[in-house]
Amino acid sequence: MKTSVEIRNALASAKKGDTILVKKGTYYFCKPLRVNHSGTSQNFIYFLAESERPIFDFSVMQEHPDHKGFLLDQNCWKIKGIKFRKAGDNGMKITGNHNIIEYCDFSENADTGLQIDNGASENLILNCDSFFNADSSIENADGFACKLETGSGNVFKNCRAWNNLDDGWDGYLRENDNIMTTYTNCWAINNGYLEDGTEGLGDGNGFKTGGSDDKDLSHNASYIRCLAVGNIYDGFDHNSNRGKVEIYNCSAYMNGRNYAFSNTNPLEELIIKNSISLDGTNSFNATTTDLANNTWNDDFSVSEADFENLMVEELTAERQADGSLPQISFMHLVSGSDLIDAGVEVDGVEFNGTALDLGAFEF
Structure with a gap:
């Protein structure tokens, strides 16, 4: 994925068995990233750094409870290799089940890094x-x-x-x-x-x-x-x-x-x-x-x-x-x-x- 818009759209549309690869670089987001579908225990949805770990920067957000970086309210996602920084609340909030978050950073957020x-x-x-x-x-x-x-x-x-x-x-x-x-x-x-x-x-x-x-x-x-x-x-x-x-x-x-x-x-x-x-x-x-x-x-x-x-x-x-x-x-x-x-x-x-x-x- 090359742009912030493409990343947002890919996350919203991903379904079980899909893999999303993110190229290196810094991506800027002005509102929380969300997902709409769950994977299954046999078919996770994968959201992965392609090589060098990319940075997801939410610094344009003001501090507010609604201004989380990534909202993961679905199940059976694997997210690997992303650096989440400077969200207006949590860098990531997980309310779903059976997810795997691997080799990610959460820094300089205005509330807990990962909750x-x-x-x-x-x-x-x-x-x-x-x-x-x-x-x-x-x-x-x-x-x-x-x-x-x-x-x-x-x-x-x-x-x-x-x-x-x-x-x-x-x-x-x-x-x-x-x-x-x-x-x-x-x-x-x-x-x-x-x-x-x-x-x-x-x-x-x-x-x-x-x-x-x-x-x-x-x-x-x-x-x-x-x-x-x-x-x-x-x-x-x-x-x-x-x-x-x-x-x-x-x-x-x-x-x-x-x-x-x-x-x-x-x-x-x-x-x-x-x-x-x-x-x-x-x-x-x-x-x-x-x-x-x-x-x-x-x-x-x-x-x-x-x-x-x-x-x-x-x-x-x-x-x-x-x-x-x-x-x-x-x-x-x-x-x-x-x-x-x-x-x-x-x-x-x-x-x-x-x-x-x-x-x-x-x-």
């Missing part, structure tokens, strides 16, 4: 980045949000959120209850700070696990090999979530509080295993807790000497050519660390050596 809402379920967000999102009030834009009336079964994998004004990931609920969201190999870095590094007015959490108006809704969540670094407030945040939260082989470093689960409106269940907390305080309250083989448990200790480096800037390096996370050495364990092979077995989490290591990165 999943209105019953949307079973969507996969893969190898995506969301950063520098900031509204004019300097307090409400998240990197990613699976929140409010979202459905269950949404998955974030190999995604990064940094320097967003509110949270890296927001799981606050309204109406829907007892849903499940999964996060694997996701990194939340320096949220709560503006692009220039100054502090905003938002919450500044890395992963906000839940929360609700009446403080009674359950957002069940699983975090596997996730990383929370340098967020102003909490790395992993409770926020009155009443559900079950599982944290396996995660690392938190230099957040206001690394792991913050309070005894006010507590979780039903909190499970944390094989995880690291460095340079930050913690609280682990819930109706039921299972905390095993973490650096704050008896017989464990952790220091800077356990890691190859603590250079936070590595975390926002360019992705690899296939969209996978950059190769880094940040918080990778050094040979001889007591944290190697010191973990307990967790179903579905692979390891080298004789047992799982502690933290997000396996030696």
Whole structure:
């Protein structure tokens, strides 16, 4: 596709089995992009960068809730390789089901970069980045949000959120209850700070696990090999979530509080295993807790000497050519660390050596 008009028309007319290829370049849009038809599980609709990733620029939009960049209210679309920036609200809002968003960027939008809402379920967000999102009030834009009336079964994998004004990931609920969201190999870095590094007015959490108006809704969540670094407030945040939260082989470093689960409106269940907390305080309250083989448990200790480096800037390096996370050495364990092979077995989490290591990165 060569022009913004052609892209808009192709999206509106695409039906199951169709593929739309977008050439490199910058495309400007003055109103939200929409789709009219769904694919099927056997015949997705594909909207793909042809080669070099194109930029979709919505900067002409004024800040307004109706001025989203891309509205995906249909099912079974795969969107890959697009950079969405400067929308007047969300860069993308998903209210459909069974969609795949891969290797896309969401930046400088006036609200959350990518939001999943209105019953949307079973969507996969893969190898995506969301950063520098900031509204004019300097307090409400998240990197990613699976929140409010979202459905269950949404998955974030190999995604990064940094320097967003509110949270890296927001799981606050309204109406829907007892849903499940999964996060694997996701990194939340320096949220709560503006692009220039100054502090905003938002919450500044890395992963906000839940929360609700009446403080009674359950957002069940699983975090596997996730990383929370340098967020102003909490790395992993409770926020009155009443559900079950599982944290396996995660690392938190230099957040206001690394792991913050309070005894006010507590979780039903909190499970944390094989995880690291460095340079930050913690609280682990819930109706039921299972905390095993973490650096704050008896017989464990952790220091800077356990890691190859603590250079936070590595975390926002360019992705690899296939969209996978950059190769880094940040918080990778050094040979001889007591944290190697010191973990307990967790179903579905692979390891080298004789047992799982502690933290997000396996030696």
